[in-house]
Structures are given as structure tokens and as C-alpha cells.
Amino acid sequence: MxxxxxxxxxxxxxxxxxxxxxxxxxxxxxxxxxxxxxxxxxxxxxxxxxxxxxxxxxxxxxxxxxxxxxxxxxxxxxxxxxxxPSVETAAFTPEAMDLDVVYEDDTVIVINKPAGLVVHPAAGNWNGTLLNGLLHRNPELSQVPRAGIVHRLDKDTSGLMVVAKTLPAQNNLVQQLQARTVKRIYRAVCNGIVPFDGKIDTLIGRDPHNRLKMAVVKFGGKQAITHIKVLERYLAHSYIECALETGRTHQIRVHMREAGHPLAADPVYGNVRHACSDTVKEVVKNLHRQALHAYRLSFIHPKTGETVSFEAPMAPDMYHLLSVLRLEAGLDSSLQHEAGYSDEHFHDGDDDDWDDDDDVEVIYVRE
CATH class of the missing domain: 3.10.290.10 (RNA-binding S4 domain)
Structure with missing residues (x-):
């Protein structure tokens, strides 16, 4: 020209x-x-x-x-x-990738996201995201904002997500997230022996010392409530289930750190010097991501109005860690708690930004 x-x-x-x-x-x-x-x-x-x-x-x-x-x-x-092309334009380019689809109909897709997969394009990750894979697998999602994505998981958190295939379904699911009728249950391995089931109730905001992290703050943050149930205890770790009454950025990771039990292998909030056997240290090191998995997802189907629920088997790397921990502790190697646990609490999918302030003591009480 x-x-x-x-x-x-x-x-x-x-x-x-x-x-x-x-x-x-x-x-x-x-x-x-x-x-x-x-x-x-x-x-x-x-x-x-x-x-x-x-x-x-x-x-x-x-x-x-x-x-x-x-x-x-x-x-x-x-x-x-x-x-x-701008990186923003490239971000919405379809890319072929293998997606673990747990369920699909003409309204929704439920996906078991692997650790390492970024959900939505952003600075530093303009391609190779779940959004790119969805656009390749379902080209019609180009007509739905954010390719139908209504909530996110951290890059290095594995587990279940729901994606809307139509604009009405997306609007419905967003409203459900706001009304807290979408229930998400997480499972995690954390450092130390968690003493009892309970609740952590704090404010969470941007870390005043590092804007790239979240933290418990005294003022300016937003209320964050996590309900914790201990599934198993090992020699130096615990296997827990986390139900979020609120859904703040990195909520489980921040709360468990503040409770003195950071998630195993968490690169941001964890403790690489946690005392444990050399065997467990090696397995944790090779995990290369926080030991957190979105295990159960329930919501009201946007089209049928029925409550549907899905479970994703534990990711292989976390399953291996659990097996090593059970063997070392002399426990039955079978997964004793993979079914039958009641999901009383839920996650609202909120993912806002916060103001900063000083850290305060975590309220961790028996329920």
C-alpha cells in the first residue's frame, strides 16, 4: 500500500x-x-x-x-x-491441543485442566492457553466472549472447569458464580500436621511487599473464608480438602501459608526447607507445582435446571506424592477418601484485585 x-x-x-x-x-x-x-x-x-x-x-x-x-x-x-499481528490478536488464534473433556453437551463443556496450562491469554502467555485450545476444538466458541470461559484455575493447579458453549449459558453460569450456586471442592497436600478440621476467616489483598503475590491483610482486602477437612495425616504432611465460601485470588494457597501449613511444592507461598525425608523431598521437588487439585464441581445446568456434579481423579503427579506419603507413614496405599465426602461449602469464582495492608493473625478455629 x-x-x-x-x-x-x-x-x-x-x-x-x-x-x-x-x-x-x-x-x-x-x-x-x-x-x-x-x-x-x-x-x-x-x-x-x-x-x-x-x-x-x-x-x-x-x-x-x-x-x-x-x-x-x-x-x-x-x-x-x-x-x-498484535499479541492480543494472536491470543485468540485457535491452536490444536489435547483437552481432557469430562462432559459435553450443546450448552456446556466440563474440562479436567492439567497443571501447567494457562487458562486465559495475558502478558507473558499470549498463546498456548486453554482459550486457544477451546477455539480449535469448538470454533463456534469464537462467538462467545472469552471462548465461554467463566472462571479460572491457576496455571499450576489441576482439575475441573466448566465452559459455556452459548452466550445465554455463559450469562447463566456467571450469575450462578455470583449467587454461589457453583460448588467447587479442592484437594491438596500441605506441609505439617493439620491438627483439626476448621475454618480460616481473614481479609485477603495484594501483598504490600510484593504486588505479584496475595496476602492476609488487616485493612483494604476482602473477606476470605476457607473450610478445611483433614483427610489423612502423614509423618510431616497432611492431605486436606478445601471448600471455599469465598473465592479470592490464590485463596487456598494464602490461607494455608498463613495457617502455618503451606501447600507442598508451592513455588510462591511454599517452604522449600520443610523438614521431611529425603525420599519425600525428592518427590515434592519433582512436582514442579503446588499440590492443589480442583476435585469436584457442581452447578445448576443452564438448560435443564438440574444440578449436575463431576469429579476428576487426582492428577498423576499428586497421586504419586500421596502414595509415597502413605507408604512412608505405613498407611494403606489405597485412596481412602476419594469418594463419599459431603461438599457442604462452595467457591464463588470471584477473582478481583485488592488493596494492600499489613498481615494479621489468621483465625483458624474448629467448626
């Missing part, structure tokens, strides 16, 4: 496609401007960050020579710009 001035370019901007090279001449009234600032005026339909990325990647030349963002223009130069 060849354009002689900014006005001509604006008229034909929608003709530019990814991979096409735009040729334009710098108007004299932009003399003295930096290249990046001038292009922001000449290409108003593209973000400054995207233009800056093109310049950095050598996709912009002035009079045939690759230029730097600070290059000062004198007017009348010939500028070539090669249009490439």
Missing part, C-alpha cells in the same frame, strides 16, 4: 492487512518529530506499543534503512511499515 500523506492513509487504513507493507511519505509538518511519535499520528488505528514493537523488530525503515524510535524526521522521508 502506498500513501503520500496522513489523510490519504487514514482514508485507506482498513485496507492494511497483516503481513502487508505500507509505504508512506512523511508530511513536512512532522519535521522534527521522533519516528515513533510521527508514526503514532500517521497510523492512528494502531497502538503506540504496537508501533514501538514494529520499530524494535526492524519492521520499520526510513529511506530504506531500518530506524530507531528516536530517529528525528526532517520531512518528506519514505517510510515503510510491515504490518504484523
Amino acid at each position: 502506498s500513501l503520500n500523506n496522513a489523510d490519504d492513509y487514514n482514508d485507506d487504513l482498513d485496507l492494511a492487512v497483516d503481513g502487508e507493507t505500507i509505504e508512506l511519505q512523511v508530511p513536512n509538518d512532522l519535521a522534527g518529530k521522533r519516528l515513533d511519535a510521527a508514526l503514532a499520528q500517521l497510523l492512528p488505528d494502531y497502538s503506540r506499543s504496537r508501533i514501538a514493537a514494529w520499530i524494535k523488530d526492524g519492521l520499520v525503515s526510513v529511506n530504506g534503512v531500518a530506524a530507531q524510535p528516536k530517529h528525528k524526521l526532517i520531512g518528506s522521508e519514505k517510510v515503510s511499515v510491515t504490518i504484523t
Whole structure:
């Protein structure tokens, strides 16, 4: 595409496609401007960050020579710009991947997400996400916001998620999350011997010392309540079930750390110096993720109105850890608590940002 001035370019901007090279001449009234600032005026339909990325990647030349963002223009130069997709555009590109579909009908999909899979594209993970895989498997999801995703799991948490296949179903599930009729039960391995079943009730907000982490705070956070049931106790670890009455970012991980029992192998909130046998240390080290699994998911089916419930077998890496812990503790190697436990409490799927403040003592009481 060849354009002689900014006005001509604006008229034909929608003709530019990814991979096409735009040729334009710098108007004299932009003399003295930096290249990046001038292009922001000449290409108003593209973000400054995207233009800056093109310049950095050598996709912009002035009079045939690759230029730097600070290059000062004198007017009348010939500028070539090669249009490439933004990372945001690439984020919604279908990608083939194996998805463990537990259940599917014309309204919803229930997926058992493996650890290591990012749910939704974001900075640092613009592709290879669950969203990309869903768009490949079910192209019709391109017509549903966020490809039907209504709640998230941390990248390194395994387990069940529900995805809506239609806009009405998505709206219904979002309303259920807000009304707390979606129930999610997690299972985890934590450090130490959890003494009794109970409840942790605190405020959770951004860690005032590290904005990338969450923490228990005295003021400014939001109430977070986790109900804990001990399933098994080992020599230096416990197998627990967590039911969330609220759903804050990293809630289980933060609460268990504050209770003095961080999740095994948690890279953010864990304790790598936790005392245990060399055998268990090696297994925990090889887990490469927090020992947390979304085990049970229940919700009201958006179309039938019936309550449906699903369970996902423990992820193989966590199952191996449990087997080693049971063997060392002299327990029956079978999973004694994989069925029959009542899911009285639930998770609301809320995932907001919080204000910061100082940590306070965790309230951990018997129920």
C-alpha cells in the first residue's frame, strides 16, 4: 500500500492487512518529530506499543534503512511499515491441543485442566492457553466472549472447569458464580500436621511487599473464608480438602501459608526447607507445582435446571506424592477418601484485585 500523506492513509487504513507493507511519505509538518511519535499520528488505528514493537523488530525503515524510535524526521522521508499481528490478536488464534473433556453437551463443556496450562491469554502467555485450545476444538466458541470461559484455575493447579458453549449459558453460569450456586471442592497436600478440621476467616489483598503475590491483610482486602477437612495425616504432611465460601485470588494457597501449613511444592507461598525425608523431598521437588487439585464441581445446568456434579481423579503427579506419603507413614496405599465426602461449602469464582495492608493473625478455629 502506498500513501503520500496522513489523510490519504487514514482514508485507506482498513485496507492494511497483516503481513502487508505500507509505504508512506512523511508530511513536512512532522519535521522534527521522533519516528515513533510521527508514526503514532500517521497510523492512528494502531497502538503506540504496537508501533514501538514494529520499530524494535526492524519492521520499520526510513529511506530504506531500518530506524530507531528516536530517529528525528526532517520531512518528506519514505517510510515503510510491515504490518504484523498484535499479541492480543494472536491470543485468540485457535491452536490444536489435547483437552481432557469430562462432559459435553450443546450448552456446556466440563474440562479436567492439567497443571501447567494457562487458562486465559495475558502478558507473558499470549498463546498456548486453554482459550486457544477451546477455539480449535469448538470454533463456534469464537462467538462467545472469552471462548465461554467463566472462571479460572491457576496455571499450576489441576482439575475441573466448566465452559459455556452459548452466550445465554455463559450469562447463566456467571450469575450462578455470583449467587454461589457453583460448588467447587479442592484437594491438596500441605506441609505439617493439620491438627483439626476448621475454618480460616481473614481479609485477603495484594501483598504490600510484593504486588505479584496475595496476602492476609488487616485493612483494604476482602473477606476470605476457607473450610478445611483433614483427610489423612502423614509423618510431616497432611492431605486436606478445601471448600471455599469465598473465592479470592490464590485463596487456598494464602490461607494455608498463613495457617502455618503451606501447600507442598508451592513455588510462591511454599517452604522449600520443610523438614521431611529425603525420599519425600525428592518427590515434592519433582512436582514442579503446588499440590492443589480442583476435585469436584457442581452447578445448576443452564438448560435443564438440574444440578449436575463431576469429579476428576487426582492428577498423576499428586497421586504419586500421596502414595509415597502413605507408604512412608505405613498407611494403606489405597485412596481412602476419594469418594463419599459431603461438599457442604462452595467457591464463588470471584477473582478481583485488592488493596494492600499489613498481615494479621489468621483465625483458624474448629467448626
